[in-house]
Amino acid sequence: MANVSLKHIYKVYPNGTKAVNDFNMEIEDKEFIVFVGPSGCGKSTTLRMIAGLEDISAGELKVGDTVVNDVEPKDRDIAMVFQNYALYPHMNVYENIAFGLRLRKLSKDEIHNKVVEAADILGITEYLGKKPKEMSGGQRQRVALGRAIVREPKVMLLDEPLSNLDAKLRTQMRAEIAKLHKKLGTTFIYVTHDQVEAMTMGTRIVVMKDGFVQQIDTPKNLYSYPANKFVAGFIGTPQMSFFEGTLKKHDESVTIKFDFSDSEITVPYSMLYKAKPAILDGKTKVYIGFRAEDVSIAEGEQEKGAVVNVVVSHREELGSETLIYGDLCGGSESAVNSKIIIKDSGGYDIKSGDIIKVALDIDKIHLFDKETEQSVLPRIPEYNYLDCQVKNGKLKFHGIECEMPSAIKCADVDGELLLPVNAIVFGGKLKADVKTCEQFNGINLLMLSLNGKRLFAVSSEKIEESTVNVGIDFKKITVVADSKTVIEPIPETNSFDCSFVKRKSVRSIEENGKTQNKKAVEFGFMAEGVFFGASDESAQKIFSALGVKNAFASQYRMECSIYDIEVSDSGIPAEVNSILDYGECKFLKCTVGKNTVYVKSDKEYGGKIFLSPNMDKIGISEKERDIKLI
Amino acid sequence: MTNKKFRSKKGKERASLIIIYAILILISLIWLIPFFILIIQSFSGGSGMASNTFFPKSWTFENYVKLFKETKFLTWYGNTMLVSVLVTAVQTVIVLMTSYALSRLRFKMRKPLMNVMLILGMFPGFLSMTAVYFVLKEIHLTQNLFGLILVYSASSAMQYYICKGFFDTLPKSLDEAARIDGASRHTVFVKIILPLAKPIVIYTILTAFIAPWGEYMFSSFIMLGDPDKYTVAVGMKSWIDNPTLASEYFTVFCAAAVVVSIPITALFIWLQRYYVEGVTGGSVKG
Numbered sequence: 001m002a003n004v005s006l007k008h009i010y011k012v013y014p015n016g017t018k019a020v021n022d023f024n025m026e027i028e029d030k031e032f033i034v035f036v037g038p039s040g041c042g043k044s045t046t047l048r049m050i051a052g053l054e055d056i057s058a059g060e061l062k063v064g065d066t067v068v069n070d071v072e073p074k075d076r077d078i079a080m081v082f083q084n085y086a087l088y089p090h091m092n093v094y095e096n097i098a099f100g101l102r103l104r105k106l107s108k109d110e111i112h113n114k115v116v117e118a119a120d121i122l123g124i125t126e127y128l129g130k131k132p133k134e135m136s137g138g139q140r141q142r143v144a145l146g147r148a149i150v151r152e153p154k155v156m157l158l159d160e161p162l163s164n165l166d167a168k169l170r171t172q173m174r175a176e177i178a179k180l181h182k183k184l185g186t187t188f189i190y191v192t193h194d195q196v197e198a199m200t201m202g203t204r205i206v207v208m209k210d211g212f213v214q215q216i217d218t219p220k221n222l223y224s225y226p227a228n229k230f231v232a233g234f235i236g237t238p239q240m241s242f243f244e245g246t247l248k249k250h251d252e253s254v255t256i257k258f259d260f261s262d263s264e265i266t267v268p269y270s271m272l273y274k275a276k277p278a279i280l281d282g283k284t285k286v287y288i289g290f291r292a293e294d295v296s297i298a299e300g301e302q303e304k305g306a307v308v309n310v311v312v313s314h315r316e317e318l319g320s321e322t323l324i325y326g327d328l329c330g331g332s333e334s335a336v337n338s339k340i341i342i343k344d345s346g347g348y349d350i351k352s353g354d355i356i357k358v359a360l361d362i363d364k365i366h367l368f369d370k371e372t373e374q375s376v377l378p379r380i381p382e383y384n385y386l387d388c389q390v391k392n393g394k395l396k397f398h399g400i401e402c403e404m405p406s407a408i409k410c411a412d413v414d415g416e417l418l419l420p421v422n423a424i425v426f427g428g429k430l431k432a433d434v435k436t437c438e439q440f441n442g443i444n445l446l447m448l449s450l451n452g453k454r455l456f457a458v459s460s461e462k463i464e465e466s467t468v469n470v471g472i473d474f475k476k477i478t479v480v481a482d483s484k485t486v487i488e489p490i491p492e493t494n495s496f497d498c499s500f501v502k503r504k505s506v507r508s509i510e511e512n513g514k515t516q517n518k519k520a521v522e523f524g525f526m527a528e529g530v531f532f533g534a535s536d537e538s539a540q541k542i543f544s545a546l547g548v549k550n551a552f553a554s555q556y557r558m559e560c561s562i563y564d565i566e567v568s569d570s571g572i573p574a575e576v577n578s579i580l581d582y583g584e585c586k587f588l589k590c591t592v593g594k595n596t597v598y599v600k601s602d603k604e605y606g607g608k609i610f611l612s613p614n615m616d617k618i619g620i621s622e623k624e625r626d627i628k629l630i
Numbered sequence: 631m632t633n634k635k636f637r638s639k640k641g642k643e644r645a646s647l648i649i650i651y652a653i654l655i656l657i658s659l660i661w662l663i664p665f666f667i668l669i670i671q672s673f674s675g676g677s678g679m680a681s682n683t684f685f686p687k688s689w690t691f692e693n694y695v696k697l698f699k700e701t702k703f704l705t706w707y708g709n710t711m712l713v714s715v716l717v718t719a720v721q722t723v724i725v726l727m728t729s730y731a732l733s734r735l736r737f738k739m740r741k742p743l744m745n746v747m748l749i750l751g752m753f754p755g756f757l758s759m760t761a762v763y764f765v766l767k768e769i770h771l772t773q774n775l776f777g778l779i780l781v782y783s784a785s786s787a788m789q790y791y792i793c794k795g796f797f798d799t800l801p802k803s804l805d806e807a808a809r810i811d812g813a814s815r816h817t818v819f820v821k822i823i824l825p826l827a828k829p830i831v832i833y834t835i836l837t838a839f840i841a842p843w844g845e846y847m848f849s850s851f852i853m854l855g856d857p858d859k860y861t862v863a864v865g866m867k868s869w870i871d872n873p874t875l876a877s878e879y880f881t882v883f884c885a886a887a888v889v890v891s892i893p894i895t896a897l898f899i900w901l902q903r904y905y906v907e908g909v910t911g912g913s914v915k916g
Contacts, residue, residue: 053806074812086803090825099821100811147811 002064002077002154002187003029004050008628009059010545011045011211019045021211022628023059032181032188034202036195037234042211043191044159050189051080051157058545058627063154069544074103076155079148083160085140087132087147093119094128097146104151118150121183122176138169145177149184156181158190162197174200195235199223207231217441224364229373232289232366238323240289241340244370247275248282256288256306260338261328263308267362273454275367276376277385286376289366292323292343297350298359306360310340314352321345329355380445381421381456388417388479390486395472395479398453400430405474407580407587408487415481419472420489421445424457428471437463475582490580490587494565494597494613496572497623498527498558500534500542500551525620527558528572528592532615538630545629546622556629559619562587562598567605571612579604672884693885702857703886706865709775711893713849713861714842716779721786721838726831728786729793730819734805744790751788756847763851773856778849782842789837796830797823832901840894862890 004027011020020042027033035043048054050061052073061069068076079100087096094115101111119125122142132140141161148156158177162170178201181188192198198205199219207214207222207230215227226232232240244259254272257264272280279286298307309329316323324342342358350356367377388397391412395402397419404410432448432455439445444462448455448470457470479487503522510516523539525532534542542551567588574590574597588599590609599611620630667684675688697703732744762781763772771777800823808818824831846863853859860868866886869879 051806051810053809073806073810074814078810080807080810082803082807084801084803086801086807088804088808088822099808103812103817147807151811 003027004155004187004189005060005062006046006050007060007062009046009049009061010057010627011042011049011054012057012625012627016625018625019211020049021213023213025206025213025216027187027189029187030185032178032190032201032203034198034205035189035191035208036193036198036205037208037214039193040210041208043193043206043208046208047080047157047159047189047191050155051078052076056544058541058622058629060541077153078155078157079151079153080157080159081141081144081148081161083163085132085144085164087140087143089132092129092131093124093135093143093146096132096143097150100147100151114150115146118146121149121180122146137165138173141165141173145180149180149186153186155187155189156184158188160191160193162192163194170197177201196237199235205235207234209234221440225375225379226366227375229287229289229368232368236291238292238341238343240291240366241295242368243288243328243338243340244285245288246282246285247272247280247367249277249280254280255282257282258288258308258328258338259285261308263328265306265308265360267306271362272365272367272377274377274379274381274456276378276381276383279367279369279376285370287368287370287373289368290340290360291364292341294361294364295340295342296359296361297324297342297344298357306362307357308360310342310356310358312350312352312354312356315350324350324356326356326358379440380443380458384417384419384421384424384456386417386419386453386455387414389414390479398455399451402430402472405582407582408474410479410486413479413481413486415479415486418478418480419455420476421456421458423473423476424448424455425471425473426459426468428469430470430472431467432470433467434463434465490562490598493559493561493619494595494599496527496558496592496595496597498525498556498620500524500554500556501526501531502552503531525556525558530570530572532613534615538620541629542620545627555623557621557623558613559621560613560617563600564614564617565597565599565611566614567599567601567603567609568612569610571610574599574609574611576605576607576609668884668887671881672888674881674884676881693881694889697882697885697889701882702860702865703862703889705858706860706862707889709859710843710861710863713775713778713782714839717782717842718835718838720779720783721789722831722834724783724786725789725793725834725838726824726827727819729790729797730823732790733794733797734802747788748791751785755785759848759851762848766852772852773854773859774852775859777852778842778861781848781852782845786838789834793827793830793834796827800826828904832904836898836901839897843890843894862886866890 004025006023006025006027009020009023010018012018023042023046025033035046037043045054049056050063052068052071056069059069060067063076063078088099091099097115097118098111101114106114115128116125119128122145124139124142124146127135127139127143132143135143141164144161161177162173165173174197177188177190181201190197190201199222202219204216204218205222206216209230215222215231217225222231222235226235229242233242243261246257246259248255248257249269252269253266254269255264255266278284310326311329312324312326314325316325322344324344326340326342328338328340340358365377366375368374369376386397388395389412390396390404390410393404393406393408395404395417397417430450432450435447435449435454437444437446439462442460444459446457446459446463446468448457448468450470476489477487478485478489501524503524505520505522506517522533523536524534546554572592574592577589577591577596580587580589580598586601586604588601588605588609590597590599590611592611597611618630619628621628670685672693673689673691674686675690675692676686732740766772766774766777766781771780804822804826805818808822809815813821842861844863845861846867849861850864850867853861853864857865857868866883869883870876
């Protein structure tokens with residue numbers, strides 16, 4: 001009964017292989033979390049790190065409120081169920097379940113009551129006297145579950161517990177584990193490679209691949225809004241059909257052209273307004289994805305809409321429905337990227353070799369960049385892309401004019417404005433109508449209408465009014481003209497190169513009237529030749545991640561937010577280049593070595609100054625392997 | 631149709647069985663005959679080893695009486711028993727613990743250490759005999775049974791190989807499950823691994839006992855000059871070193887050999903049922 005927090009967790013093997021990369025997650029109490037991914041993706045390693053069976057290379061793991069990185073597995077108050085059950089073969093079921101309790105020195109009666117209760121919950125009371133080898137796989141797995149629940153752990157870890165069971169038993173046990181979770185109200189973390197198990201059991205699912213977390217979300221969101229092509233293809237049966245293609249925007253419509261075929265469809269732009277404008281140029285290759293249930297055999301009216309011709313290759317009867325496999329017309333037989341799967345309720349007399357018309361549900365389209373495989377049709381767009389004009393220190397877009405702060409100096413140009421959704425602040429001078437307000441994972445996405453034009457904004461609170469006053473945070477905007485960036489946003493973080501050092505210092509301590517000199521060793525970071533003391537906790541993190549010898553030999557990158565660094569009497573020497581005045585706040589643009597550093601400051605400084613970051617809020621990464629340590 | 635002759639499968643099997651048993655019986659005869667001669671000679675009434683007949687002309691129990699009454703055999707037997715039992719205890723503990731550590735723990739230099747131990751084990755122990763003798767002399771442990779125990783059990787850890795191989799077959803998840811259940815490494819070893827490793831524990835005990843029981847080379851060197859500290863092997867050898875003594879003591883020697891073989895035979899018969907019994911069934915899916 002506790003939450004689990006994983007912060008920047010890494011698993012790096014001595015040979016340099018990274019099994020788990022920067023795993024971040026907050027698991028709430030009573031959640032049922034499923035780690036899913038193909039084999040070798042790091043899901044089991046992550047679970048074993050939570051269990052304490054593997055060392056954590058870097059990062060912070062908390063169970064409840066305690067950091068447990070260096071806590072023995074037995075003291076973490078967790079229980080684990082293994083894929084191969086790992087029952088003690090020389091003990092009978094009763095002894096197996098009681099083993100953990102006996103080690104905890106509980107009284108005999110107490111042990112007996114707990115064992116009988118656990119056996120009762122799992123329906124294994126009649127097997128208590130049997131040895132594991134006399135039992136079937138399903139019964140053994142129940143005993144393993146019993147051994148875990150009897151200790152009433154804070155967190156239950158299950159490592160592919162059903163993989164060794166046959167299909168029918170697996171479905172049955174799946175339901176039983178879900179029921180057990182409800183009954184116990186314990187946090188469950190479940191590892192599986194079976195996406196059906198993940199979808200049916202998890203309150204949230206973590207999809208992993210090659211040691212990286214791909215997406216963390218609820219089953220429904222993963223299915224409807226996959227963040228990249230891998231997640232889209234991994235979740236859901238039958239697999240999503242992918243096509244390569246291009247999109248081209250003409251005024252208020254978009255033409256979708258499929259490669260490896262002669263298919264082409266035109267849809268209204270309003271259906272794709274969240275898509276990144278860069279992909280709508282008719283040249284950028286994208287993957288277009290449709291789920292089998294979002295494509296159907298066109299009938300009547302539908303035939304006029306988004307319809308493609310498909311050559312049927314074969315069909316699979318599943319009883320209640322039929323899966324029809326085909327290729328887009330005009331495509332070569334072997335082209336993988338023109339295969340399409342259609343889910344249909346059957347009843348159609350379709351043979352292989354037939355050419356059929358298939359309607360695509362454009363509302364359910366998925367688009368992924370061909371290079372990065374990331375979704376280019378995000379649920380929350382990052383930027384508003386607008387045409388704009390800069391003239392006399394004024395920014396014109398959507399037919400309105402804004403005074404730019406004096407910090408932005410720019411010649412008069414016509415260009416494109418990249419306005420991040422979070423650069424729209426509430427309480428400004430502009431009046432906008434609220435069209436829609438959608439909520440995703442605690443973030444509200446607003447579609448505003450400014451002067452009749454569409455504009456996205458985000459807010460942490462739900463907005464119910466029909467009109468709001470908005471303003472623009474000019475620190476975050478980008479303007480591109482003739483493929484040159486003319487206005488740049490201020491970076492959010494500054495970074496310095498630094499090393500980790502040990503410093504001996506002598507402190508005078510007065511004791512009993514005598515002054516004594518005590519030697520002390522201090523650890524800290526050396527950046528630009530200046531020493532910054534590190535807290536014991538930070539030093540410990542670095543030592544535990546790299547070992548004492550490597551800790552001093554490695555190179556680090558220190559990062560701090562532009563708000564967490566200030567001008568002081570001593571510190572990193574810097575030269576002020578200019579003062580950027582954004583109205584409500586001012587920033588100093590300074591040079592440190594070869595780097596440019598921004599500092600928020602109320603006063604105006606000139607010439608040489610000293611900067612000191614707030615050591616409580618810095619981030620430290622190891623440079624060579626790019627491991628975030630603090 | 632040609633009248634092709636088919637040999638029945640049964641006949642073929644029987645023929646091959648006959649051949650196999652014939653070979654096995656022959657081999658076991660070669661093995662057993664020396665032992666039979668030993669037993670028969672130990673009851674022989676005549677003296678000396680020159681005998682024309684397979685069975686002795688007269689039977690007697692005199693050799694055994696002489697063995698226990700007139701020789702120091704009983705002292706030697708006690709010495710050997712003490713050394714063997716203590717060596718067995720020390721060696722079994724060390725071998726099991728080393729094997730478990732090498733099988734389960736991952737530490738720096740683990741592989742090189744295992745290789746070095748394996749290669750060192752390939753050299754016969756007596757190569758270091760002179761050096762060992764001088765070391766023992768320095769610490770005043772020559773002509774001392776504890777010196778012998780020290781020498782025998784010193785290289786115990788090198789016997790890890792077979793035992794580690796067995797531990798490797800026990801699933802690691804058993805250790806992990808027990809550690810999560812609250813057991814320390816020591817508890818895991820004692821409560822989970824040892825009960826499952828019975829056959830290999832027995833094997834370790836047997837080999838650990840047999841080696842010092844019959845060892846001659848080191849004990850003859852270390853105990854040189856003190857007949858009261860001899861082990862059976864050294865003592866019995868002293869009877870047949872001298873040709874005149876040899877003919878007098880030959881039948882007694884045979885009687886002693888029979889007595890020496892008793893503990894090992896008994897030990898093996900007692901422990902063999904564990905030896906065969908597999909106990910890992912049912913721990914994991916199987």
